[in-house]
Amino acid sequence: MSGLLPVEEAQARTLTLRTPLSPETIAFSECFGRYLSQPVTALRDQPAAALSAMDGYAIRFADLPGPWTIAGEVAAGAVPSRALGPGEAIRIFTGAMLPEGADTVVVQEDVAAKGATLTLTGDGPAARGRHIRPRAGDFAAGAPLLDAGARLTPGAIAAAIMAGAPAAPVHRRPRVAILSTGDELVEPGRPLAPGHIPDSNGAMLAAMLAAEPAAVALPLHARDERGTISNILRELARHHDVIVTIGGASVGDHDHVRGALADAGGAVDFWRVAMRPGKPLIAGTLGEAVLLGLPGNPASAFVTATLFLLPLVRHLAGARDPFQPRGQAPLAVPLAAGGDRRDYLRARLDGGALTPLDSRDSGQTRPLIAANALIVRDRDASARDAGALVDYIAIA
Known part of the structure; x- marks a missing residue:
């Protein structure tokens, strides 16, 4: 449609409005979900020595099938006090260092100890090196483990710590302000006069951002007054990296976000995107802050936040790939042609x-309860039969 940006172009332009935020170093206990500002390279071998993978006895494979003379014991965290000699076995526990001279561990279920003599009662190890974690079997010093921009998942945190990193190098969390606009909106829980509705969008967006590395301010509300909105935007830009407005983004007499942004000294980068729902989307800047003006209908706000707000927050937080990946799945029912x-x-x-949900009304919230995916249907898409593969984006 004339004057409407394609979605991918609008998404790309949104991310160019500001570069990722400055780096900082934080404790691993606080870094879950953050994005690395620099790569993590192993500073040590893991494990740093050959270790036993089981409780049992360290032996020489050549001495099978025994018997052996028990010559000592080594527990996890201890250093073996002596090397292993021919015909000897040393009691060893999971995670303990392998004594010099040992090349195999026989598990305790396959042997019996009587005094200082150990005899084989089971099948024993089938090959040299069984039940041993070799030195650097996980990774060696100098090995690249995590790229810059990688998200710190629980597994990534464990690997970075094991690699010897003392703390987590990440990007600063974006500070996000949420501003709902509209005379009809009332704070949740307050009595409603005729024509008023509860303001659900502010809490919805705050909940969507709760899983992201963002510092989110409590949602604010402004009446449909251009001067009021302009003053609020100017103040929010002083303390936040992202300002999200909800409502007031269209062309009605009471849609003031674009004008208020200009009055505050900001600039619109683009307005209106070739998508449904969510066409009247605004992206711009005000000082150092990025402003996203989302439509006011709940489904429109949800979809545009999924496609633009969440990737923007991840980008500013340093994500290498901030966009939600697409998947493919078959349709359970036929799907009509697109528009x-x-x-x-x-x-x-x-x-x-x-299964597409029946309602396409962007003002309804009930479909958001059941929805866990967004089917992506391109412009002028043809009708599809049940069983046809379609693209989708997973949503919470």
Whole structure:
């Protein structure tokens, strides 16, 4: 459609409005979900020595099938006091260092100890090196483990610590302000006068951002007054990296976000995207802050936040790939032809198949309860039969 940006171009332009935030170093106990500002390279071998993988006895494979003379014991964290000689066995526990001279561990279930004599009662190890974790079997010093921009998952945190990193080098968390606009909106829990509705969008976006590395301020509300909105935007830009407005992004007499942004000294980079729902989307800047003006209908706000706000926050937090990946799944039911914009249809992925939800009304919130996916249907897409593969984006 004339004057509407394609979704991918709009997403790319949003990310160019500001570079990732400055790096900082934080404790591993605080870094879950953050993005690395620099690569993590192993500073040590892991394990740093050959270790036993089981409780049992360290032996020489050549001495099988025994018997052996028990010559000592080594526990995890201890250093073996002596080397292993021919015909000897040393009691060893999981995670303990292998004594010099030993090349195999026989598990305790396959042997019996009587005094200082150890005899084989089971099959014993089938090959040299059984039940041993070799030195650097996980990784060696100098090995690249995590790239810059990688998300610190629990597994990544464990690997970085084991690699010898003293702390986590990450990007600063974006500070995000949420501003709902509209005379009809009332704070949740307050009595409603005729024509008023509860403000659900502010809490919804805050919940969406709760899983992201962002510092989110409590949602604010402004009436449909251009001067009021302008003053609030100017103040928010002083303390936040991202300002998200909800509502007031269209062309009605009471849609003031674009004008208020200009009055505050900001600039619009683009307005209106070729998508449904969510066409009247604003992206711009005000000082150092990026402003995203989302539509006010709940489904529109949800979809545009998924496609633009969450990737922007991840980008500023240093993510290498900030966009939610697409998947493919078959349709459980037929799907009608698309229209003149890209559609993001609320859907339910269940049993490996996608069912579009009946309602396309972007003002309804009930479909958001059931939806766990957005079917991505390109402009002028043809009708699809049940079983046809379609693209989708997973949502919470």
